[in-house]
Amino acid sequence: MTPTAPRVRFAPSPTGYLHVGGARTALYNWLFARKTGGTFVLRIEDTDAERSSEANTQVILDGLGWLGLSWDEGPIFQGAEVARHRGDAERLLAEGKAYRCFCTREELEAHRKAAGGDTYKYDGRCDRLTGAEVAARIAHGTSSVIRFRMPQEEIAWDDAVHGRISFHGRDLDDMVILRSDGTPIYNLAVVSDDIAMRITHVIRGDDHISNTPKQIALYQALGARLPVFGHVPMILGADGKKLSKRHGATAVGDYQDQGILPAAMRNFLALLGWSPGEDREVMTEAEMISLFSLEAIQKKPAVFDTVKLEWMNGQYLSSIPTADLVAPVARELERMQVHVGGSHLLPPYIDAVKSRARTILEMAERVAVRLDSRHVKLDDKGRKLRLKMGDAFVGSLKTALETLSPLGESEWSAEPILERLKARADADGMKLGDLLQPIRVAVTGSTVSEPVNELLEVVGRSSSLARLTRAAERSW
């Protein structure tokens, strides 16, 4: 390994599912590592024992695996490193860069109220305690935290995506770095770990910008060399607000469930806040890696557009061989409790449906409709067509039944079906479409399908006739 090879990390906390924003951050780290020949480390930030869980950790690992984001080291669990975290905090204390604070939560709350709330900053009163006073309180067994004394100076860095960002220490709190129970607070744990793991590039969400000056101060106090920081923009919902549960699907698992392909998700996520230029959109993994750069990342937040994601998925779906679709569609059908009778029977159904579906789920639903008439549901456009056509709708169905019933089982295939329907339409002087579209709606419930004659063949003689009869009688 060359000494200049970058080391990056993705450091989620297992307090929930893998959010699409987190997934994109992971993706950018991964792309950067692969592009530069660097190392991608996975670290699980589980120092909040209350909210962390093994199940959540597994969901995150599964999500990354599904997206194909392989890590080179880890997962490393932050919770296993508390001894080092504590050591670092105590070192800062010993070097006079941090101090013990004996204030209780109640006292802090009282100060905050007295100061008027919003702009409250710890006033450093415990920093003014004499050595004797501190010793007395410790001897008395009063519990304490360790606070870091924030340098009162400008703290700035050249952000890999934003350019120069500058804060001033006077606006920053003397933050707690070690809890009274001896466990570390986030900012200390992160810095301690990133130093120990020799991380060279910290690529994370914009929501961490305000943590960065605090962490830089910690790096400097610990005498460590600064990594490059790069803050990638947030992902917003359709209403322009930060993406959250009320926007519907926000976990990568949700999209997996909807039948989005990992490659499509990865491509879409990469484009959300980054552009390779030259109007490139659909890219292979190798192209994405070779074109990637931190400097080309957008500074402003991006709205998550599920419609475009589905379009992207359709692009990928259409280039996948039917054989590769059998297993995922079969799995979905099983989940829907649709009886298939062996997945070797599936290919003709998938072919029938493939070019018209944008997700695996949609594909499975359409296959289900063809397999089992109980899945036929009249959709809005179908209903609209029936209303628009009025009596002619049922008339067309009756005509179709008359025309097709005489066809025997052995003659029931696309070619003869089309010939008969054409001949009949000609004879009756009606437009072929006026005859076919009601059939399509009666058989599938939808106005969209493969050519009607092929549809009838796939569905089969008896089921097709039964569906036409039912639709004609019920006159839907």
Added chain:
RNA sequence: GGCCCCAUCGUCUAACGGUCAGGACACCACUCUUUCAAGGUGGUAAUACGGGUUCGAUUCCCGUUGGGGUCACCA
């Protein structure tokens, strides 16, 4: 509210001071198919506002407005 970040079509974005401001999604129209999509062709649609700097600003500077992030013994 303090601090910080950001600002090109509805959405994702391109344009290292000079372009008829380009592409993609979505939408509309046309076209192919004696039927649906897909495809093809075309169209509607943007530099938030006000000042500078400059021969010339989407691009550089300042301000306004608007949006976002963050202010815990959470991460």
